[in-house]
Amino acid sequence: MISRILHSNDFAADAARAILDHARKAIAERGLFRLGLTGGRSPRAIHAALIAQAAGLPWAKVQLTFGDERCVAPDHEDSNYRVAKETLIDPSGIPAGNVFRMRGEIDPETAAREYEDMLRAFAGRLGEPRYAHDLLLLGLGEDGHTASLFPGSPALDETTREVLPVIGPKPPPQRLSMTFPLINAAHHVLFLVPQADKRAIAEAAVAGDQRYPASRVHGQECTTWLLGP
Numbered sequence: 272m273i274s275r276i277l278h279s280n281d282f283a284a285d286a287a288r289a290i291l292d293h294a295r296k297a298i299a300e301r302g303l304f305r306l307g308l309t310g311g312r313s314p315r316a317i318h319a320a321l322i323a324q325a326a327g328l329p330w331a332k333v334q335l336t337f338g339d340e341r342c343v344a345p346d347h348e349d350s351n352y353r354v355a356k357e358t359l360i361d362p363s364g365i366p367a368g369n370v371f372r373m374r375g376e377i378d379p380e381t382a383a384r385e386y387e388d389m390l391r392a393f394a395g396r397l398g399e400p401r402y403a404h405d406l407l408l409l410g411l412g413e414d415g416h417t418a419s420l421f422p423g424s425p426a427l428d429e430t431t432r433e434v435l436p437v438i439g440p441k442p443p444p445q446r447l448s449m450t451f452p453l454i455n456a457a458h459h460v461l462f463l464v465p466q467a468d469k470r471a472i473a474e475a476a477v478a479g480d481q482r483y484p485a486s487r488v489h490g491q492e493c494t495t496w497l498l499g500p
């Protein structure tokens with residue numbers, strides 16, 4: 272399991288290029304690109320760059336999941352799905368059946384189990400023990416959280432469940448999150464950290480600083496940290 276840090280002076284374009292490289296490779300090798308999306312503010316610019324560079328990408332061979340979601344309606348301003356719908360799902364024309372949405376608007380435990388069951392069913396059809404993203408995008412919080420796995424959360428120690436309802440300090444507090452067993456089943460993980468004020472936390476996480484949940488993420492093949500200038 273390799274970890275590497277890359278620096279970018281053209282963050283959204285470089286992130287989009289990395290995503291497309293993985294997409295083309297996965298589609299060539301397996302006929303499908305399973306991409307996990309991250310939440311927060313960063314994705315908007317990256318999704319726009321992805322759409323701008325993705326000419327000719329067969330979106331029917333792309334599958335989208337969400338690493339986490341806030342427990343709000345899908346059209347709520349805090350919804351990670353809403354951001355993705357506006358900036359990636361609608362502009363790409365990806366078939367609706369290829370987008371696996373976490374239903375933040377229903378009971379959180381029900382939504383978590385529903386999502387976990389949906390991914391497990393798909394993985395089962397491929398003979399996989401659990402769903403294996405080709406590329407999972409993740410962000411990093413100022414406290415070292417990733418997805419909605421926050422410092423001190425009992426979800427950090429989960430070894431069986433793949434999606435859990437969680438409470439976090441970053442508003443809105445009620446969320447759904449993939450857990451490390453599912454996150455770390457990804458072939459590749461790409462952390463997207465454009466903010467300069469998070470560089471020290473990113474470097475500490477790469478060095479294994481257990482104060483930061485992000486330090487516990489290890490893609491099966493490679494974990495890349497793309498940092499801003």
Ligand code: 6PG
Binds near residue numbers: 309310314338339410
């Ligand atoms: C969320 C995210 C979260 C986010 C980081 C970074 O739903 O809040 O998934 O993990 O990626 O907090 O967020 P920014 O990119 O907005 O700084």
